[in-house]
Amino acid sequence: MTAATASLPLTPALASPRALAARDPWAMVPSLGNLDAYISAANRLPLLTPEEELRFATRLREHNDLEAASRLVLSHLRLVVSISRQYLGYGLPHGDLIQEGNVGLMKAVKRFDPGQGVRLVSYALHWIKAEIHEYILKNWRLVKVATTKAQRKLFFNLRSMKRDFKNGAADADVHRQSLSSAEIDLVAAQLNVKREEVIEMETRMAGGEVALDPTPDDGEDAFGPITYLADEREEPSRLIESKRRDALAGDGIARALESLDPRSRRIVESRWLQVKDDGSGGLTLHDLAAEYGVSAERIRQIEVAAMKKMRAALAVEAA
Template sequence: MGKKKSLPSLADPLQRYIAEASQYPLLSKNEEHDLAIRYFKQGDIEAAHKLVTANLRFVIKIAYEYAKYGLRLIDLVQEGNIGLMRAVKSFNPYKDTRLITYAVWWIRSYIHDYIQKNWSLVKIGTTQAQRKLFYQLQKERDELAKYNIQETPKLLADKLNVKEEEVVEMQKRMKSRDLSLDAPIGDEDKSTHIDFVADESGQVEEILSEKEEEHLMMIRMKKFEHSLKGRDLFIYQKRLISDAPMSLQELGDHFGVSKERARQLEERIKKGLKQFLLGKH
């Protein structure tokens, strides 16, 4: 453990909140697991509180990604905290997944909803292309900058599959709403916002990038599950996605068919799932 950073004198609510959140200790995997089990089994409110407070800095880090949308960061953080609490409430400690891996999508969801409700239609835009731009333009600009590629409206429009003039218009809307993580917290203190939001675990950025595709896949698979009925739904739940899947022989016995017929039924569902994931539903 390094020397704990002394806190500057803070008057702004966001500055004060960041400083306070940074004081809660991070949890080891075992500590988190024990607390999660206490809440999962016994509804231990103190355990839930520790799970939430230990992850507050991660909510701040995620909220900063949406700083360019011009809304108050403290409001984005608070919405993200609601998502974090929702995640803690439904988190299953027996799934061998860290809480932040599971919670990041709840956090993002609540922040997205807040942005949509509080940005005027003039700022967001009403077309599908405008909404896509609203959430993805800065992400694409950052990606190009990472590889030292000169950005142009045409290049951004091609990457986002929208019209070039729409890129130009959205850039104008968002141009004056930048907020730097390197901005100093106060006039006299040289500490920056990011100093108090440091990812001490070194894993959050990795989580945010690696789990996004997995999360989207899970959503699609849930939609596919909802499209199934009867025997197909039973096989999908008990054979394909179960933590303790039934054997083909058990499926055959259950439905009164041969093991080979059970395999054929399973393969048909797998093929349907593949088509569903590749298609537009």
């Protein structure tokens, strides 16, 4: 029973239903915390005759009589229990389904107009199912699977239709078996939805959910998608490293070159930072040897010494 239902002023004897059950069946309010006891007690509550229902509904509508509202709600608790059983296949607690259905029942009682000439049971069906449907859609999956009218229609009918197609197969087997092309067309025609929507909903309902980040209960070897979904380019330490590398490649190298003598700088720039007119690399050791009138080995020695000095300068920049 929901907290909202429990708040209604039913009778003073509600605290001890067994003691008063014999002389007042309306005192048999279900016990909280025990679902079987609740269902058993709800099924023992008496139904209202059409005359009693009309009288209580009129009292509620014209005089806001909460005692009348209580009688209308309690007499239909078994209806909520019956409807909630139809949705046990979604893996949600039966007690929660009943609770949501009770919320829908109370909404129906509040809005019920006895002057329309229909029984409350017919009117309440819509409200009870609407609340249960909304609860299932919010809690069946972390990711909402049905948002449009067509998707909701498919969500609450596709399971039973697949079971009919597969001749009463178990729920788990039904999910694993895909609809054939002819079955997809049949579902689309019966529910008046697009064929593509049937395929999409079947895929959504067949898919499972995986935790992005494994919990400690999953064990030390657990592996979550967050491991390979992370964008390493945005990882803070990598961003800092990248910025530092860019700085060294720009201003850092320029300052390192300034630490060299003119000849050493000329050799490094000609060898590594300049391109010939034909698009090829910089000057060769022999080209520079001819320019300075020394051997190619001497140019190589100067280059090695210059590069060593530049690396030291860059290390200071990075520190």
